[in-house]
Amino acid sequence: KRGNIYLSGAGPSAWHEEYPVAKGKRQSPVDINTNKTKFDPKLAADPLTIRFSDSCCQSIVNTGISFQVTSNGAGCELSGGPLDSTYQFAQFHAHWGAYLKTTGSEHTVDGVSYPAELHLVHWNTKYDDFKDAVDKPDGLAVIAVFFKRGKEHPGFGKIQDLFSKIPAKGAKVNIDFEFNPGLLMPPDSENYWTYLGSLTTPPLYESVTWIVMKEPLEVSVEQIAILRTLLWETPNGVSQMYNNFRPPVPLRDRVIRASFG
Numbered sequence: 001k002r003g004n005i006y007l008s009g010a011g012p013s014a015w016h017e018e019y020p021v022a023k024g025k026r027q028s029p030v031d032i033n034t035n036k037t038k039f040d041p042k043l044a045a046d047p048l049t050i051r052f053s054d055s056c057c058q059s060i061v062n063t064g065i066s067f068q069v070t071s072n073g074a075g076c077e078l079s080g081g082p083l084d085s086t087y088q089f090a091q092f093h094a095h096w097g098a099y100l101k102t103t104g105s106e107h108t109v110d111g112v113s114y115p116a117e118l119h120l121v122h123w124n125t126k127y128d129d130f131k132d133a134v135d136k137p138d139g140l141a142v143i144a145v146f147f148k149r150g151k152e153h154p155g156f157g158k159i160q161d162l163f164s165k166i167p168a169k170g171a172k173v174n175i176d177f178e179f180n181p182g183l184l185m186p187p188d189s190e191n192y193w194t195y196l197g198s199l200t201t202p203p204l205y206e207s208v209t210w211i212v213m214k215e216p217l218e219v220s221v222e223q224i225a226i227l228r229t230l231l232w233e234t235p236n237g238v239s240q241m242y243n244n245f246r247p248p249v250p251l252r253d254r255v256i257r258a259s260f261g
């Protein structure tokens, strides 16, 4: 179906036809070449403050390109580190690959992909609301957490239990249990890379301060597989959702800073 931005036409490599900014100066994702990152002591001096609450996740929706857990942001704020103001949590979603493939994440580290990547999207509270912030150069801050195969993550499993209730694009259910997105932070969330980038899906606004956690979060192989039980529309009809990731784009004239030495 034309609606599938990853499978219609030539996919991400054709996005520039409708969204010329796809070839812009601060696009995402990128490869994080750890030989070229630069430790910035200012990031260590003013630690990132990540606050989540038990009551901030209201619902989960199938957006047609991922699941999205949506929040009213109450008690969920991000500040410090590379950020000059307070950002409020809006939603989290993920990107992942195909069965038995090693690709799936959007950012890569020294050319290596992870099987999936979680994005926790926050908007700058100097703007009136999310929609006002979404296309401003300092409008959004997204925390990226890599998933790696390992022990089961029961917390994320509670979110995955809802996937069967959102079988099609636009399907949405309320989350009637407490879920603290802080559960999805890796044990060590002090070490991260940060750079100025963009949304990784159209409209590809160059409005994101990326905060990529160095330490991945462990989830089980079964949980990676359950991501693919979500459904989306393809040119050949409804099928399993996977490969909903944009591959890395050129870093151009940017330096990725590290909060660690």
Ligand SMILES: COc1ccc(CNS(=O)(=O)c2ccc(S(N)(=O)=O)s2)cc1
Residues within 6 Å of the ligand: 091, 119, 121, 131, 134, 142, 198, 199, 200, 201, 202, 203, 208
């Ligand atoms: C005009 O209103 C709008 C315009 C655009 C959106 C897109 N949705 S969004 O901003 O949450 C994101 C898109 C891609 C994200 S990623 N993979 O980089 O974290 S976050 C929403 C409302």
Ligand SMILES: [Zn+2]
Residues within 6 Å of the ligand: 093, 094, 095, 119, 200
């Ligand atoms: Zn994303």
